[in-house]
Amino acid sequence: MQTPLSILQKYWNHDEFRPLQCEIIDSILSGQDTFAIMPTGGGKSICFQIPAMMKEGICLVISPLVALMKDQVANLQKRNIKAIALTGGIKSDEMIDLLDNCQFGNYKFLYVSPERLQSDWILERIKNLSINLIAIDEAHCVSQWGHDFRPAYLKISKLKEHFKKVPFLALTATATPKVKEDIIKELGLQNTQLFQKSFSRPNIAFMVFEVEDKLFRIKQILNKNPEPSIIYVRNRKSCLDISQQLQSMGFKATYYHGGLTTKEKDKNMQLWMQEEAQVIVATNAFGMGIDKANVKTVIHIQLPENIENYYQESGRAGRNGEKAFSVILTNPSDVFQAESQFTNNLPDKAFLNLIYVKLCNYFQIAYGEGIDEHFTFNLNHFCTKYNFPTVKTYNALQFLDRQGIISLSQEFSEKISMQFLISSKEVIRYISLNSNDEEIILAILRTYPGIYEMQTPFNLQLIAKKSGHKEEEVHAVLQKLKEKDCIEYHSKNNDATLIFNEIREDEKTINRVSKYLEKQNQLKKEQLQAILFYINEKTTCKNKLILDYFGEKIETNCGICSYCISKKIKKTDAKSLSKEILTLLKTEDLNSREIQNKTKNSSDEVIFVLQELLEKEYLVIHSNNKYSIKQ
Known part of the structure; x- marks a missing residue:
């Protein structure tokens, strides 16, 4: 008789389950609706793949991530498990053949995007399949307060009406208490078994450092921790720039962003995976499906978009259980830039409507036409032609993509x-x-x-x-x-492939989704404030702040974050260092690195004391990042 463990051993060559996997599988096998919150790299896919293998019929997996669907299908096929993905760009006649294969070909997994379920004929075909389990990945997308809300997820509950006895499994890596409530309600889960792994990562030291020279601090970190590292940046240009600067400093570095070809991505990824490069500098396009156990350090040199992304990206460090570091390097100008860029780059309804109309004109889509039209798309050319700001335009297109109005793939043509x-x-x-x-x-x-x-x-x-x-x-x-x-x-x-999923109806199209735009903009403002609070709060353990955001309360401090380390600096040492710094500054203005070299103290100790002196208004800092005694 097959058991979950025997299937794990046979197909995945593992001898034991990770925490919570076994309990989640048992819940599904008993027919219960199940909700699993597991961090990135926690092995979520095993939780639906194994029970589906043990049951007659096919497992329906709903996911918004095309690349992840393709990756999982390829991995299943490698194990001689029959799986299909209905991704964008597949013509209707080919789709019919694939669904026929699902019905008559003994397939075990059918992956679809939530937008596919909006096609009535596809939904009807799925209703005729022998579905044994419905797994909803990235389930936070169903909540308007989730960081990647997609209205198409709201239609998933319709499946509940038809497959009343089929268990649902909702999966996500991050969810605030508000989002958790939404997921259960909007998916129509009944008598839900909730499994939540603690958000605590006790082996990761969460660090926030206010620094003048970020590259110098990166050099210090990488020299001290020569193991594999990831540096996250916010744009493609920074990827190349920082990578080149690190190489000039003697580090083996590569880079990764959405603008690279598949070949370039694979090449750069392998350099890092095989440790021919110590560092990979990346945008948040990097990370999906990355499971490298010995990443020692994750460094953010620009403010993350939200706590959810920061937590997931941090979680790529220390998967081997050894001590690792998640570091944010910041300075006062970062906050100003983040707030101004953020405000300037949020598309409102009028801008969204303008982008949509111009996009249709760009591809000469007539009113009432355009559904299933495919085009190659160059964002820079589009923005240059109509004199649109690039980041704000990209945000508008991303919103249209999440609403299912268009599909914007990063696959190259x-x-x-x-x-x-x-x-x-x-x-x-x-x-x-x-x-x-x-x-x-x-x-x-x-x-x-x-x-x-x-x-x-x-x-x-x-x-x-x-x-x-x-x-x-x-x-x-x-x-x-x-x-x-x-x-x-x-x-x-080229940059992307663009598919129009609906006929062109201009304002009618935008009016339908503008209410979601307003809520998402409000959410993003709140998320920015949460990141700024995390950065600026200097009286609380950083680990506590993260856990509190996700609704998890703990009493004890972690002992290893930047706040906890600063508390370990002896007051007497801080007092004597303060005197020494003030004495030095009587004769000349100095930056923190010069003070560090002259006092022979660690950078952490120097920064801690300088911040205290600034707060007490003994010092001022000038535009050239040099400190002087306040007159």
Whole structure:
């Protein structure tokens, strides 16, 4: 007889379960609706994969993360377990074949996005499947107070009406008390068995340091802890810049962001995974599915978006159980920048409507049309064409993606730019001699009137659609023109693939989702304030602050965070160091590094005393980051 442990051993080659996995599996096997809150890397997928393997029928897995779905399907297939994912970009006839396979092909797992369930015919087909378990991953998305709310998740409860005896399993890594209540209510869970692993990570020291020179502090940290490290930044440019600066300082460093090709991502990831690079500098695009046990340090050099993201990113350190560090490096300007950038980059209803209309115009989508249209999309070109701010535009597009109005994938497709090198008369002559190419060339000339004067970004799908030809045929014509030196032609990878999931209805479309935009904007403001409070609060254990955010109360301090370490500095030592610093500053202004070198104290001790002296108004700090005695 099969047992959960025998399946774990047979397919996953593990001899024991991680904490809570066994209890969650038993709850599902007994037919109970189950809610599991487990930190990143806690092994959530095993909790539904093993009970599904033990039951007749197929497990329906609902997830918003296309890359994660593909990754899990590939991992199951490697283990000779039959699994399918209905991701974006699959044509209807292919979808019918895949659903037929689910019904008649003895498949064990069907992965779908919540947006797919909004198609009535797909929902009807799923209702005819022998579903044995419904697993909802990233379940916080069902809550309007969750950090990645998606209205499509609200429709999942409809499945409860049809599959009344099928257990539901809701999974998430982070949930505040308010979000927990929402998940149970909105998914319609009954007599729910709740399993929650403590948010406490006792082996991680949560550190916040106010520093003048972040690179110098990073150098100190990496020299002291030469094990694998992650440095999180907020944008792609910082990835490359910080990586190069670390290399110039003698560290082996690489970088990772959403703008890299799959090949580049894999190459850079492997450098770090195989420890040919000590450090990987990354945006929050990095981390999904990353399970490297010996990460010693996670450093944030810009303020995280929210506590949820910070906690998940911090949790990539110390998975081997050994002491690890999660460090935020900050200075006063960070707070000002975060607040100003945050306010400037929040799209309101009017901006969202403008972006949507211009996006439809950009791809020449007529009113009442556009559903299931696919395009390659370059964000920078779109923003340049309409003079839109890039970050605010990206936030608006991300919101439209979460609402299911569009699907914006970060999978790369080809980006083309071209320019005619021959005159218009010569082009007409070429068309007369190559009549088969006429429709394609005329579509190009009508769409891009400036293509004689300059290199012009070129949308392959758009020209294929306007000329009534296949993309391969357009590509073949371009190659022929290039070989005959009629055009200059450049091809490189593009930013994203964009799919329109609904017909264009302009304000009607935006009006339907604007109420969610207002709530999400309010939530983001509250989340920013929570991060600022975490950074600025100097009288409470940092571990306590994080646990309190997630509704977990503890009495004792962790003893290893930046607050707890500062309390260990003996008052007598602090008093004598204060005197020494004041004596030094009587003769010259100094920055913290110079004070550290002259006093032979640790940077933590110096910063602690400097902050006390600033608070007591004995010192002032100047724009050049040098301290002087207040006159």
